[in-house]
Amino acid sequence: xxxxxxxxxTTSGSSGRLLSGLTTDSSVGLARHxxxxxxxxxxxxxxxxxxxxxxxxxxRGGAGFPVARKLSAVAAGKGPAVVVxxxxxxxxxxxKDTMLLARVPHLVLDGIQLAARAVGADRAYLAVHSGSSAxxxxxxxxxxxxxxxxxxxxGPLPRRYVASEESAIVSWLNGGDALPAYxxxxxxxxGVNRRPTLISNVESxxxxxxxxxxxxxxxxxxxxxxxxxTMLVTVSGHRxxxxxxxxxxxxxxxxxxxxxxxTAAGLSLRGSDAVLVGGYFGSWLPAAQAARLPLTxxxxxxxxxxxxxxxxxxxxxxxxGIAETARVASYLAANSARQCGPCLNGLPAIAGAMNALAAGxxxxxxxxxxxxxxxxVPGRGACRHPDGAVRLVASALSTFAADVERHRDGQPCDxxxxxxxxxxxx
Amino acid sequence: xxxxxxxxxxxxHGLCADLLPERIALDEWGYPILEPGELPDxxxxxxxxxxxxxxxxxxxxxxG
Numbered sequence: 001x002x003x004x005x006x007x008x009x010t011t012s013g014s015s016g017r018l019l020s021g022l023t024t025d026s027s028v029g030l031a032r033h034x035x036x037x038x039x040x041x042x043x044x045x046x047x048x049x050x051x052x053x054x055x056x057x058x059x060r061g062g063a064g065f066p067v068a069r070k071l072s073a074v075a076a077g078k079g080p081a082v083v084v085x086x087x088x089x090x091x092x093x094x095x096k097d098t099m100l101l102a103r104v105p106h107l108v109l110d111g112i113q114l115a116a117r118a119v120g121a122d123r124a125y126l127a128v129h130s131g132s133s134a135x136x137x138x139x140x141x142x143x144x145x146x147x148x149x150x151x152x153x154x155g156p157l158p159r160r161y162v163a164s165e166e167s168a169i170v171s172w173l174n175g176g177d178a179l180p181a182y183x184x185x186x187x188x189x190x191g192v193n194r195r196p197t198l199i200s201n202v203e204s205x206x207x208x209x210x211x212x213x214x215x216x217x218x219x220x221x222x223x224x225x226x227x228x229x230t231m232l233v234t235v236s237g238h239r240x241x242x243x244x245x246x247x248x249x250x251x252x253x254x255x256x257x258x259x260x261x262x263t264a265a266g267l268s269l270r271g272s273d274a275v276l277v278g279g280y281f282g283s284w285l286p287a288a289q290a291a292r293l294p295l296t297x298x299x300x301x302x303x304x305x306x307x308x309x310x311x312x313x314x315x316x317x318x319x320x321g322i323a324e325t326a327r328v329a330s331y332l333a334a335n336s337a338r339q340c341g342p343c344l345n346g347l348p349a350i351a352g353a354m355n356a357l358a359a360g361x362x363x364x365x366x367x368x369x370x371x372x373x374x375x376x377v378p379g380r381g382a383c384r385h386p387d388g389a390v391r392l393v394a395s396a397l398s399t400f401a402a403d404v405e406r407h408r409d410g411q412p413c414d415x416x417x418x419x420x421x422x423x424x425x426x
Numbered sequence: 427x428x429x430x431x432x433x434x435x436x437x438x439h440g441l442c443a444d445l446l447p448e449r450i451a452l453d454e455w456g457y458p459i460l461e462p463g464e465l466p467d468x469x470x471x472x473x474x475x476x477x478x479x480x481x482x483x484x485x486x487x488x489x490g
Contacts, residue, residue: 341457
């Protein structure tokens with residue numbers, strides 16, 4: 001199997017919007033950007049927020065919160081505001097934000113200028129993880145644009161899963177540690193430098209920049225009726241010819257079924273037992289069920305999953321879902337902010353039990369203990385890190401229930417010797 | 427009245443579970459598990475004592 005690569009795809013000519021300026025492997029420069037999208041539109045603040053509201057744009061960082069509502073809340077705050085574009089992409093199985101920033105940086109930078117205008121901000125930050133491969137492209141794009149209405153500071157954050165959590169970013173930009181807070185002041189009231197702060201995912205801002213140009217009606221012309229537009233997804237799985245496992249970023253119309261998304265990305269679900277939907281805080285679903293599900297928050301919630309930031313990972317044939325989940329559980333345990341007892345103690349315990357299960361090294365006490373931990377750990381941390389980890393593990397135990405039986409009987413599958421598949425940063 | 431816990435401040439002293447056993451149990455690492463919801467009137471005094479005894483001020487009483 002080969003190492004994953006990121007190759008952008010659009011499902012069809014008509015649904016490729018954000019990525020429509022891409023012609024080659026390189027980044028879209030300012031001249032090409034203007035050719036495709038034209039200059040920054042001159043919409044005023046209230047008209048812009050109204051247009052985003054009518055478009056029904058939902059945030060693309062994971063929670064799917066209506067973007068217009070956030071804009072209005074920040075705009076209503078006291079004094080000049082701050083815009084923080086979140087491009088940290090803490091999720092290891094996601095590549096769409098980094099791809100967008102590297103390949104279509106000007107659409108995101110347009111979105112930052114427009115959002116700043118909408119909320120009355122006079123400064124903006126673009127938060128990415130230190131070492132992000134997008135940084136050189138962003139520096140070049142910022143240099144190309146020269147001086148703008150609102151200055152944008154590129155801020156590399158520590159490379160840690162929880163550092164991209166909203167309160168952690170605000171704390172870091174205020175000179176503190178990039179750690180989540182328990183009851184932070186709400187950022188839209190008092191965030192960076194105690195100012196009203198808009199924190200928005202970079203894809204949300206790029207989408208905003210397209211709506212500002214073409215309007216709500218255009219935006220709603222594609223995708224699901226209630227959650228319209230296109231969205232970027234990161235799809236991992238084996239190629240149709242089965243020769244390698246790859247990771248691709250695709251732009252798809254919302255409401256497209258997961259099965260069609262894999263096909264459009266040139267990947268296959270054939271032979272896969274399960275699909276991890278929503279990333280490392282997401283859920284494993286049986287592949288046959290996942291294939292039929294349309295990509296919307298509502299449909300995935302109905303199936304007990306969550307769309308998150310649009311991560312879809314098909315378990316390769318021959319891999320063991322329990323072993324893969326155990327590795328990710330260990331990674332999540334190691335990436336606790338180490339602030340709250342239930343997370344600090346509970347996640348390593350859960351990961352340990354999953355690793356024992358994967359190896360078939362199991363005794364009678366492990367199962368009741370694991371069930372108890374999955375029950376008591378969620379909902380007791382300052383952030384959602386432990387909740388997400390528990391959700392992932394619980395979904396693995398249910399989706400791979402038949403495998404769990406065999407592993408518990410001391411007969412782990414051959415898959416535990418397969419090449420590790422889900423990416424786990426060191 | 428409700429009891430609320432700041433999980434970042436809590437360092438598992440466990441006094442709260444001694445003083446408010448009606449609403450608080452400890453997990454196996456010594457961290458409190460709070461029963462959610464409004465406190466019945468007859469345990470409010472115990473809850474207040476538990477909050478005052480908390481060495482890290484992690485446990486607080488809150489209205490509503």
